[in-house]
Amino acid sequence: MRRTVQRRAAVGVFALVALIVPAAVPATASPPSGDGVIVLEGATGTEGIAAGEGTTFYAGDRLNGDIYRGDIRDDTAGLFIDAPDGRAAIGMKADVTHDLLFVAGGGTGDAYVYSTDTGGTVGVVHLAAGQDAFINDVTLTKDGAWFTNSFAAELYFLPVDKDGGLGEVETVTLTGPAADPWTGFGPNGIAAVNGGKTLILAHSAFGALFTVDPDGVDSGTAATARIGGFDVPNVDGILVQGRQLWAVQNQKNRISRIKLASDLSSGVVGDVITSPAFNVPTTIAKFGNTLAAVNAKFGQAATEFEVVLVPARD
Numbered sequence: 001m002r003r004t005v006q007r008r009a010a011v012g013v014f015a016l017v018a019l020i021v022p023a024a025v026p027a028t029a030s031p032p033s034g035d036g037v038i039v040l041e042g043a044t045g046t047e048g049i050a051a052g053e054g055t056t057f058y059a060g061d062r063l064n065g066d067i068y069r070g071d072i073r074d075d076t077a078g079l080f081i082d083a084p085d086g087r088a089a090i091g092m093k094a095d096v097t098h099d100l101l102f103v104a105g106g107g108t109g110d111a112y113v114y115s116t117d118t119g120g121t122v123g124v125v126h127l128a129a130g131q132d133a134f135i136n137d138v139t140l141t142k143d144g145a146w147f148t149n150s151f152a153a154e155l156y157f158l159p160v161d162k163d164g165g166l167g168e169v170e171t172v173t174l175t176g177p178a179a180d181p182w183t184g185f186g187p188n189g190i191a192a193v194n195g196g197k198t199l200i201l202a203h204s205a206f207g208a209l210f211t212v213d214p215d216g217v218d219s220g221t222a223a224t225a226r227i228g229g230f231d232v233p234n235v236d237g238i239l240v241q242g243r244q245l246w247a248v249q250n251q252k253n254r255i256s257r258i259k260l261a262s263d264l265s266s267g268v269v270g271d272v273i274t275s276p277a278f279n280v281p282t283t284i285a286k287f288g289n290t291l292a293a294v295n296a297k298f299g300q301a302a303t304e305f306e307v308v309l310v311p312a313r314d
Contacts, residue, residue: 037277038292038307040068042079046305048092048137048237049294050101051285052116058101059294059307060089067092067101067114072287072309081119087112091137091189091237091283093145098164102138102145109133111147111158113166123166127156137189137237137283141196146214148187148201153179155187155199155212155222171220178203178210178224189238189248189283198264200227200240202247207233209247211264229266232256237283239291246273246284246312248293253278255293257313271313278308286312 040046040059047062052069058080059068065087069080083089088106095102100122103112109130113123127135127147134150144159144167153174159167173179178187182205189202199212201224209227234251245258245267255273260266273291279300281293291312295305 036309038070038072038309040070040305040307043068043305045296045302046294047090047282047296048103049283049285049292049307050092050094051287051292052094052101053096055287057285057287057292057307058092058094058116060092060103062089062106062296065089065103065105065112067103067119070307072290072292072307081114083112084121090135091148093138093140095140095145095160095164098160100160100164102140102158104135104138104147106136107134109135111135111138111145111156111169125158125166125169127169127171128152128154134185136185136187139190139192139199141192143196146190146192146199148190150185150187150204153187155190155201155214157214172214172222173220174201174212174224175221176210176224177226178206178212180206182206188236191238191240191245193240193264200238200245200264202232202235202238204235207231207235209235209238209245209258209267225265227260227264227267229261230256230258230269232258236281239284239286241286246286246291248281248284250280250282250296250298253281255281255284255291255310273310273313275308275310277306279306281308288312 045063048060065083067081090104090106092103101114109128111125136150147156155172157170185204210224234249236248236250239246243260257271258267279295282296
């Protein structure tokens with residue numbers, strides 16, 4: 001049965017909202033009037049969102065693994081994948097070249113790969129098991145998909161060939177400061193930069209971003225280095241284009257836009273994007289000058305979940 005997704009105004013007409021911050025902290029950028037909210041009717045919990053072809057987006061139900069598909073221009077969308085029992089959907093990325101959707105499976109320890117043409121399952125890939133497994137997010141390079149595990153200092157690389165075929169997964173152990181001991185959720189969002197030669201990892205427990213050198217994948221290790229100049233408490237999903245990075249800070253209900261140095265060793269916070277409609281946003285997708293952020297509403301007895309549209313400020 002097709003479920004609908006409706007767009008409504010995000011608390012009427014937005015007004016300028018300022019954060020009370022020290023003078024050294026950049027001013028808050030709040031959304032202008034015209035921003036919207038897309039309600040995912042029937043969702044029981046959301047966390048991941050991915051940009052597809054054009055203005056198409058995919059959003060996942062973290063509790064049952066269902067996948068919604070919609071369009072940021074339209075008023076309706078629907079349940080695209082009614083996932084089999086036992087699955088979950090956390091972070092996700094769409095490979096528009098091969099018509100694939102890669103989904104992190106959270107506490108299942110699995111990754112799921114779906115066809116964006118048919119909605120069928122292309123592969124179920126086991127990455128980790130037991131109490132050390134929470135597969136949180138994924139990023140794509142020309143060679144394949146990288147997945148994070150919030151409970152272990154590991155990444156998992158799933159090769160994808162030129163025809164979209166899946167290879168054998170490789171486990172890569174992180175070294176350096178991102179692998180220091182932590183409590184709670186650690187490695188979270190991930191993004192590929194420099195044509196996939198470098199990865200950027202969001203670490204929730206440290207409230208920081210790290211570069212990851214994947215060149216050691218053949219040896220099973222990858223060195224990390226902290227990106228200096230700023231902190232990002234409660235960091236979750238991240239998105240990078242060029243030297244601009246957007247970091248979602250879930251419990252802070254904001255997205256920080258960061259200008260990275262050319263060598264990726266440091267960065268400067270430019271804008272802090274807020275919205276009255278944010279309610280624990282977790283991940284984002286970008287469409288031109290618009291960001292689409294999904295509300296997770298962690299710890300709440302929520303019955304409605306949304307995608308919130310805000311300006312990217314780039």
